[in-house]
Amino acid sequence: MSSKESCRNELRTAICQLSDRCLYSAAKWAAEQLVGIEQDPAKFTPSHTRFQLGSSSIRRRFRTNEIASTPTAGVSSVSTPMLEEDEAIDGDFYLLAKSYFDCREYRRAAHVLRDQTRKKAVFLRCYALYLAGEKRKEEEMIELEGPLGKSDAVNHELVYLERELSMLRKNGTVDPFGLYLYGLVLNKKGSENLARTVLVESVNSYPWNWNAWTELQSLCTTIDILNSLNLNYHWMKDFFLANAYQELRMHNESLGKYEYLQGTFSFSNYIQAQIAKAQYSLREFEQVEVIFEELLRNDPYRVEDMDMYSNVLYAKECFSTLSYLAHRVFLTDKYRPESCFIIGNYYSLKGQHEKSVVYFRRALKLNKNYLSAWTLMGHEYVEMKNTPAAVDAYRRAVDINPCDYRAWYGLGQAYEMMGMPYYALHYFRKSVFLQPNDSRLWIAMGQCYETDQLQMLEDAIKCYKRAANCNDTEAIALHQIAKLSKDLKRSEEAAFYYKKDLERMEAEEREGPNLVEALLFLATYYKSQKRFEEAEIYCTRLLDYTGPEKETAKSLLRGMRKAQSGFSSIDIEHLPP
């Protein structure tokens, strides 16, 4: 990785260039990273450093392997943003166009630039046209809610833009920004392969445009595609890879990348949020919570990613914190989908499912591709016993992203609730296929196989075995395998699993009916195997518990004593318990 100073310089220039081209969100992202670089304490007043000190504390707490001071992993292909055109001779028209653009008068901006031929002007014109088309599309979507309930609204500028930009590319008179726009247009039009090529060209020649990277990331749907990309090395590529890994559900790889990046960008809120996201997927809720607390302290008006924080709070049942968060985002920006989502989560936690649905719906109105809102709305409908609606909501989530195992799982659950376990199996299969290391999914599928209607116990055992192999935190699987083996009259297997379960419960110091059951079975099993010593141990342990099992244990013990004392152990009649 290049030195911090060079990163800083690169970013500073990039921010100017990006905002000059009205690529505001990319500029915002770059600026966030710029501030995220650890300042050189010698150059700045203590007040500055104090501002950043808070964040480093949490970093220390959670970083297990401190990365040694930024080794150079490769040579960047591009060192500093090039200034291909003299900024000074920015035409007056450009200034006018940009100010129109800033006032969201896109068509007007494009019109002003109609005769300009310089790359920058051409880009801005095309970009303004694109945005104008998008805006019109959104409007038409509402106007055209015609007889089919849905419109065929398209961005009418796409055709023109595609033609124009492909011509420019052919002539070689297109800058990386133009390439980015071209990639965007191609992606919208569905020619994904070309879009990928164009975007790779764009990021290779100008890596600081985060928008281009995210667009490229959305086109990398499998790891193979990702690996086949021909990307030059630059530190921005690490950001890209980390993000792409995350979307491909390779959380540990992604986490590694982010931790590496933190070596340079140690105060970046973005990186922290992304780490939180990865940890969330790995179900490390404690860590996620700490990170978010920190984030909110530094950046109290942040709304991005707060939906995930609300999920964590929901899972940990922190009523007041969640309500505080909801209130805060509500005051910050009421009409963000995230805000509505958080409020929905809050109501759900309070058990007010109808209200919760209202807010999830609002979130979906604002962003109809909001995946987790669809899924959570499905959960709410399940709670409200409105299974058809739940099924519908889950299915929408699945259609947005067919890799969303939660929604598949939800579908399976909904059908199981309706008494259609065989039908539900299809969905459970899907969900375990996508998330094969999640014991909860395997257990749910096992339970489905176990239902009264299906009674496919063999398959159920197979599922539980899978669950037991992938770190079943709730320790259901082992017990179920043991029980089912017992029901299937395979006592040897049953004894093996009961013993395992027992060991586990001992290790976790858990008590309960499962423990008693295991002890009782083991005692009887060993007795029937004539291994009286082991049987006695289990029986004596059973004596510590109250209830009918105690009596059974007593009688077992009595029987064994009789068998051992005096009489030959062969012809002894077992006492009925």
Next chain:
Amino acid sequence: MAAMLKPPGNFSVTPHKVSVCIVLQIYAPPAQITLPFPFPFSSIAQHNRLGMFLLALTKSCDDIFEPKLDELITQLREIGGELDHWLSDHLTCRLSSLSSPDDLFNFFSDLRGILAGPDSGVVVDDQIILDSNSNLGVFLRRCILAFNLLSFEGVCHLLTNIGTYCKEALSSCPTYELPHLDDSSNEVEALLVYENMDLENFVFDKVTEETEARKMASEKVSFHIHAPKALFGLIEDIEVSAELKFKHREKTGEASSFAHHMKDTLRGIDPNGGIFLRTNWQIQGYLCEQADAIEKHSCSFPLNAFESILRQLQKLAPELHRVHFLRYLNNLYHNDYPASLENLHCYFDYSAGAEGFDFVQPTSSASNSFGRYEIALLCLGMMHFHFGHPKQALEVLTEAVRVSQQQSNDTCLAYTLAAICNLLSAIGISSTTEILGSSYGPVTSIGTSLSIQQQLFVLLRRSLKRADGLKLKRLVASNRLAMAKFGLTHVQRPLLSFGPKASMKLKTCPVNVCKELRLSSHLISEFSTESSIMITDGVFSTAWLKNLQKPMGSLVLSLENASGANSNAFHFCAQPNSIPGSVLQLLGSSYLLRATAWEIYGSAPLARINALVYATCFSNASSSADVALAYTKLIQHLAVFKGHREAFAALKLVEEKFCSISKSRILLLKLQLLHERALHLGHLKLAQQVCDELGVLASSVTGVDMELKTEASLRHARTLLAANQFGQAAAVAHSLFCMCYKFNLQVENATVLLLLAEIHKKSGNAVLGLPYALASLSFCQSFNLDLLKASATLTLAELWLSLGSNHAERASILVQGALPMILGHGGLELRSRAYIAEAKCYLSNPSFSVFENSEVVLDPLRQATEELEILEYHELAAEAFYLIAMVFDKLGQLEEREEAAASFMKHVKALENPQNEQDPLFNIH
């Protein structure tokens, strides 16, 4: 969150309707305003013709597809006569003059002037008044109303649409490339377009070569296919030059007519090109129609082309979930298991089965909060059945029974039971426990003491009763068919195994079968009076198209010498009639079942007649697989009675007709014929090869494709027999018998036993063969297999004969007894075998003297040789000629003897060196 469906019958203003209004204005110019154009018509007839044309246009405006401007203009030219240029120019002028929303407002308010108001007492002399209640008037009023309901945004959209509508016609330059269809018929289509180029008058003279080329490339010009035909069909007195074009279409056959249709559809819903979305109702109708088409044509339906249409539809109308169902159907019939599974689940997830599933009557508990997931289960079960997963299918259907009981959806329950019956009768089940889990509700509840067949019978009766009670007429009919099918091959035994045993004749009951069959066809009389229950409205608006899609040419093959002339008689099938297609289909299958029944009972003429009835009357309404089955039966009949040459000729015709459709059925027939012929000619290697191919067609799952499996191993045994490998042949036949016994295939058992008897006869072990022949006879008796019985009797006689001359008398009596049946219904082979056996009986009878009565022997032998020559059955022919030669030898007629001996020689040689024969028929293979 159920899908929000807009009420049906949405009438929206489209550019096409605007042009119709413009033409209307020409037809009936407003009185008050001074005409912006002179009254153009030179004669009343011309004026009337335009009126008829307009009537047709307004009637077809509910179509899913609206014609484009250039198509409309072409039609206008055809009816306009000398006015043509004026009409089309005026139309385009008017359209292009609509350049601002205000123009549209003015246009529509002008339109009001055409209508005769209630106060229009004063009528100018030659003014044409449009009655506001007439067809045209109502159309106009609807247009005006729809326009007035539009919001300003709507008006703007209409304006833009008109712009594109005109621009397309003017420049013919597609702004977007049409999504490329990877359909093989594309090339055909392109060719076709090319051929038609000269027939099409381009609207604008200034069409440059470049645009022509583009037009061809984009294949957008195939406009002469549907809608225009619908129109012309209505107006009888207009002679259309389009006739010429129709011929082109017919030639290309079904596949390309689909392609045309596809293209039209694409155009209809192509968002970038024409953009005229239809109402929800119309799309639903279109989808229903397509669903029927898929079921009818199964594999031949173009998968990818239709898939791309559906994908587009889905993009445009994500709330229209039936699209998923169509995708499911499409994938199902193309045997894509994962995709069909996915789409089926998707469809029911979205709509909860509530979006107009056809057989669910609207009256039954419509607002069921549960949704109709039991239907999802039913469909899933049938899908598994289709893919040959009997185990899964049963599991799912069981769940369906349970859920529909829970939801008290009796209709679904009845259908599910029927589906289970179908499943049980179609797959071979050796015992309940093997295939059914303990959870299997409907069957196990009856009691485990019953055999699976008895359980099926009980299930059938219950299902029939339930359907009858619910007044599901179609289901009743199909249940009756299932009953008939069951009765055909099963002996009824008393269900109770205790109590006083009534004396039972253990026989199948043909009377019952006939009764069920007749009752099932009563269905049609109920539909001829009653208005159809099906949701036809959506479909009906597309009936105009449907009408014409039907290939007008002869559907019935001129198998026999039936000329193509009488095929025109079946045009009536193409007219939309009040009897729903599904009813016709059911009725048709009753005829098909009749044919099968007669085949089993052994009446060849009746079987043939029923198959013919089916092929002529029902082939339009039924699925291609069924039609293929009927043709198969006819060809098999030909092969048996007319020899293989004719059968192969007919097969060739059928293969052309079905090109790729239902490959398996036709392929099976072909293999059967090839095998038969190879055996006759002594091509044993080829026979074995064909036999192996036949075996591969069957699925590997136990219990599935039983029919095919028995067929394959039966033929295997026969091949071995022909190769004189008796031990192996007997082993194969034996294991086949065991399998048939295990799966309760009694009718097949009779055949297998007969084959075993043959094997022993040929191996010279007549004594061993006798019990098999007798067993086969008794099977035939109890299943009423008359023809097979005759053939078994013949074998029995042959066995007796080979035991020595002292049994000749007995053999003779047996042969004489079987002769009437054999001569009446038997095929060439059986007849000649009977002739030979008869002659042999005489010859080996010591009391028979050749010198006294030579004709008694020679006559049947001559008959036999004639028939065997047709069949090219060398082995038997050689035997017959040998016998003839011997007789002549005894009679001392040396010349005739030499002749017969030479023929004998020829056949024996042919049998020994089968390779030498260059047979063109084998090259088909």
